[in-house]
Amino acid sequence: MRAWYKQGMTSPLRRILRYASGYRQRLLLATFYSIFNKVLDLAPPLLIGLAVDTVVDPESSLLATHVGVASSSNQLWVIAALTFLIWGGESITEYLFKIYWRNLAQALQHDMRIETYEHLQTLDLRYFEDQSSGELMSILNDDVNQLERFFDVGANEILQLIVTIISIGAFFFAAAPGVAWMAFLPMPIIIWGSLRFQRRMAPRYSQVREQVGMLNSQLANNVGGIATIKSFTAEAFEAGRIARESEKYKEHNRTAIRLSAAFVPLIRMAIVCGFIATLVYGGHLTTTGQLGVGIYSTLVFMTQRLLWPLTRMGQTLDLYQRAMASSTRIFALLDEPIVLSDGETELAKDNVQGHLQLSDVSFAYHTDIPVLSGLNIDIAAGKVTAIVGATGAGKSTLLKLLLRFYETTGGMITLDGIAVPEIRMADLRNAMAFVSQDVFLFHGTVSENIRYGREDADDAAVREAARAAEAHEFIESLVDGYDTIVGERGHKLSGGQRQRISIARAVLKDSPILILDEATSSVDNETEAAIQQALDHIAEDRTMILIAHRLSTVRNADRIYVLEDGRVVDEGTHEELLERDGIYARLWRVQTGAR
Numbered sequence: 001m002r003a004w005y006k007q008g009m010t011s012p013l014r015r016i017l018r019y020a021s022g023y024r025q026r027l028l029l030a031t032f033y034s035i036f037n038k039v040l041d042l043a044p045p046l047l048i049g050l051a052v053d054t055v056v057d058p059e060s061s062l063l064a065t066h067v068g069v070a071s072s073s074n075q076l077w078v079i080a081a082l083t084f085l086i087w088g089g090e091s092i093t094e095y096l097f098k099i100y101w102r103n104l105a106q107a108l109q110h111d112m113r114i115e116t117y118e119h120l121q122t123l124d125l126r127y128f129e130d131q132s133s134g135e136l137m138s139i140l141n142d143d144v145n146q147l148e149r150f151f152d153v154g155a156n157e158i159l160q161l162i163v164t165i166i167s168i169g170a171f172f173f174a175a176a177p178g179v180a181w182m183a184f185l186p187m188p189i190i191i192w193g194s195l196r197f198q199r200r201m202a203p204r205y206s207q208v209r210e211q212v213g214m215l216n217s218q219l220a221n222n223v224g225g226i227a228t229i230k231s232f233t234a235e236a237f238e239a240g241r242i243a244r245e246s247e248k249y250k251e252h253n254r255t256a257i258r259l260s261a262a263f264v265p266l267i268r269m270a271i272v273c274g275f276i277a278t279l280v281y282g283g284h285l286t287t288t289g290q291l292g293v294g295i296y297s298t299l300v301f302m303t304q305r306l307l308w309p310l311t312r313m314g315q316t317l318d319l320y321q322r323a324m325a326s327s328t329r330i331f332a333l334l335d336e337p338i339v340l341s342d343g344e345t346e347l348a349k350d351n352v353q354g355h356l357q358l359s360d361v362s363f364a365y366h367t368d369i370p371v372l373s374g375l376n377i378d379i380a381a382g383k384v385t386a387i388v389g390a391t392g393a394g395k396s397t398l399l400k401l402l403l404r405f406y407e408t409t410g411g412m413i414t415l416d417g418i419a420v421p422e423i424r425m426a427d428l429r430n431a432m433a434f435v436s437q438d439v440f441l442f443h444g445t446v447s448e449n450i451r452y453g454r455e456d457a458d459d460a461a462v463r464e465a466a467r468a469a470e471a472h473e474f475i476e477s478l479v480d481g482y483d484t485i486v487g488e489r490g491h492k493l494s495g496g497q498r499q500r501i502s503i504a505r506a507v508l509k510d511s512p513i514l515i516l517d518e519a520t521s522s523v524d525n526e527t528e529a530a531i532q533q534a535l536d537h538i539a540e541d542r543t544m545i546l547i548a549h550r551l552s553t554v555r556n557a558d559r560i561y562v563l564e565d566g567r568v569v570d571e572g573t574h575e576e577l578l579e580r581d582g583i584y585a586r587l588w589r590v591q592t593g594a595r
Helices: 003-007 010-041 043-056 062-067 072-122 125-129 133-175 177-183 187-224 226-231 235-287 293-334 395-402 425-430 446-451 459-468 472-477 495-509 525-538 574-580 583-592
Strands: 356-366 369-379 384-389 410-415 432-435 513-517 543-548 559-564 567-572
Touching (some): 010 043, 010 072, 010 133, 010 293, 072 133, 072 293, 133 177, 133 187, 177 235, 187 235, 187 293, 235 293, 369 384, 369 395, 369 559, 384 395, 395 513, 395 543, 425 432, 432 495, 446 459, 446 495, 459 495, 472 495, 495 513, 559 574, 574 583
Parallel strands (some): 384 543, 384 559, 432 513
Antiparallel strands (some): 356 410, 559 567
């Protein structure tokens, strides 16, 4: 996460600006309106100078000598008209630059969040196993929002500060070069202090962003596990743990705040030196007749306009440092390499026969810990193939390889004779309907969850899929039927109900290959028998792969493979495996109570 910080804090900014170049016209207009607004904002001191000259010596004033307006009354009306136009123009340009910068900030926020999320979806499961969901949510929400705040406020502040220094500097050196250097005397000190401040703030804000990710992660875990927390009466313990993480976040922020709060008072003291120098030395030149009263008045006001905005540099740099710390985390995620490259072979779902073959397949999550070793499994097209074995035998890992959530570390998997890595992942997964043992339902209606993955399905198809999964009856008994909200992760439903909806979702997908990983583990025996009967009908003209601990679910499979320690130790039909009196037969006797 700190790669960009090591490369220098300008690197994230360069990437952000390159990212924003896609909105070149909007960026240019926002920049133009900011600059023009600041130019107009600097005009009132000039008008004050004109007014002073008009009142003190109207015959020698600028309006009299260069414009030709002789009377003091007419000069004041001209100044009044200019004031109205300048203030009106300033109001209009302020409205425009705020509109453009805020819309640009919203557009960049939206695009960066979507691009980051889309990239996140392309990463393999191994990446998610090493990351907390709270940390990722912090990047997608908090960090992206931090960039939005910078473009909304900080970018305009920086631009207008630059315009202020250039514009007032040009006026000072043109009108009174002898006074100009005094007004600019504090500038090197202010710039040096700002850069030093930036270097000291950068690591502190990196700590803040990392800690907020840790806090979000803990909060997400606790909300997701609220039932467990309540059942173990661990509310006080978890509240304490959240309090400790929040305290760390508060302390990191407190350190950053203490440093940033000291910036403005120190800069103010440097500013007052420049202001006093202009006031005293400029006043001396005016009293000795070397400087006009109007110019002197303008210089005094301009000095304040030049130096006082520098007090906001602390806030601006604060926004900048927070944005750079956030962008470092965002770009670190965007730079995360995609390990699984997509295949190029297109495979239409209607053309898939469903013949899967594993040849000497091996896999390890970590190089020194093999999970699967030398698997040779032939899953015939249009048949029911079951994979059984004790917990930890590698059954679920095998399914993840079939879906290409992971790449094999050895051997080859083919679908209809085509190597799985050569097939486009979208086509491969579209050819398979997967029912996981860890059922995940989205917050929404029952109908929306069944229709997930096939949004164009009509209500009749949804109900037919629910009937096939033995879910229609209980769905109809719900308060709002198919329009019932299931809650986050489906917590309003029982485990068996969630599982049947998950099966209905897979049935509706209508893929040539149906994979069920412990799909009936949360239902009673009567419902299991009903689902099994429905699956027998669904399995016609489909390849079905069953993973199960309950062997009653797989007894009618055309082929059963028995796994132990990541290896196939036996295969055959239910009757053949019982006759061999191996691992399968022992498991069967344990589950049925037979001796």
